[in-house]
Amino acid sequence: MTAANPASEDVVIEATPYQLIGGEAGVRRLTDRFYAIMDQEPDASRIRAMHDADLGPIRQLLFEYLSGWLGGPPLYFERAEHRCIMSAHRPYPIGDAERDEWMTCMRRAMFDCDITGDMYELLDRAFLRMADAFRTRPKG
Template sequence: MTAANPSSEAVVAEATPYELVGGEAGVRRLAERFYTIMDEEPGASRIRAMHDRDLAPIKQLLFEFLSGWLGGPALYFERPEHRCIMSAHRPYPIGDAERDEWMTCMRRAMFDCDITGDMYALLDQAFLRMANAFKSRKPN
């Protein structure tokens, strides 16, 4: 940096995915939209059956998880009763069909929340890796 122009070489911090999807409001909107789609979409019946009738608590947990996972406040991980995300899904019979239902709902939610371009591609790849890791049974 030079004294004459101190900002000419300033490093600009890159925004986190949390910030790029709209911070708290954007992450909450994504979690809400995901579960609304899952609840309304007949093609998501396998994953919907894995949830309680009242989706409000799980919407909140997904919002909190995504908040920290995307680089924002680590709300889920600050919960005294938080569980490893893998352990939380282990009891469920998750195969290719369930993974695909989950991804369809999340992809629609991202699209509906105006997550596009490079951010959509980045999150889509990361969500797919996570969804594949949750699989607990072999394909039929």
């Protein structure tokens, strides 16, 4: 009897976006960079004004949300007090300009965190769908 040769078998290894961007450290880096850009960029003034002066709590919530959304540990969803992400954004006046500010910050954060190529395109499309769905004001 001989041992099976694993190289001869079809092996499919599927990595999640969470793993491909560096796991917990990668998601933390992306989240921190996103909020740093939002906090410093004058062109993000509309979305910055929707946040408290202390970005720490919302930074942690986004980190936890993205962790699960990207295929890692579902930290946000394990919180007893977690809210539907859509209803959490409903009270805010989010239109095209605010969506675009958010996307500009996230795109810069992805670029600054060396998320490039196919992964950048995949995440950019997904983030745009999410940001567009958060709009509470009509298009236009």
